[in-house]
Each structure stands twice: as C-alpha cells, then as structure tokens.
C-alpha cells in the first residue's frame with residue numbers, strides 16, 4: 001500500500017521554502033571567499049548555489065542563492081563574532097524577493113495580505129469597542 005501522506009508532506013515542505021539570491025555586505029576581507037560566504041549563508045538558511053561576486057559602490061560583495069523557511073521572517077543583518085575585530089554586522093540584501101511583507105518580514109504576501117497584521121488590527125478594533 002502506498003503512503004499518500006509522504007508525498008503531501010513533501011509538497012507542503014516545498015511550498016514552505018523559498019530560494020533567494022542573497023547578497024552579503026560588510027564581510028571581513030578574509031571571509032570574502034566561497035567557503036567564508038557559505039559559512040555565513042548556513043547561518044540564515046541552506047545554500048543552494050555556488051558563490052558569486054558583485055560590486056556595489058566600488059566595493060566587492062559576495063552572494064549565494066539560499067533556501068529559506070518561508071514561514072520565518074527574513075533577517076536584514078547577521079551578527080558575526082570575529083576573533084580579532086569583535087562583533088561585525090553583515091548586511092543582507094535579497095535580490096528579486098518579490099512580495100516581501102514590510103510588517104512581518106515574510107515572503108509571499110504584502111501588507112494588506114498579512115495575517116499577523118490583520119490579527120493585530122482586529123485586536124485593536126476589539127479593544128476600542
């Protein structure tokens with residue numbers, strides 16, 4: 001007998017993940033390598049591509065395609081504990097993120113379609129009554 005739930009589980013898992021090209025800015029010089037950037041990428045999701053490089057305002061940055069859990073908000077920065085430089089903020093830029101909700105930071109809906117925001121608005125309206 002076939003186990004139907006396994007394929008539906010797989011489909012649900014597929015829908016809950018989104019892959020985005022993620023730029024890593026302000027990376028310490030010695031980490032500007034494929035190995036260094038994949039290390040950073042694994043802190044925010046699962047890298048699914050090779051590392052590429054680009055330039056912004058004359059400064060080199062690295063990017064990789066990273067698979068994220070779409071039910072979690074996207075981070076806009078990442079704290080790195082550097083052995084000699086101390087705490088460093090790595091800034092993350094998502095390329096062609098499509099609909100990225102400015103309220104909850106999740107991908108796939110905009111402000112008017114945000115269930116979390118609508119929940120708060122409903123709570124506020126209830127308190128006002």
Ligand SMILES: [Zn+2]
Nearest residue numbers: 101103104114
């Ligand atoms: Zn939202």
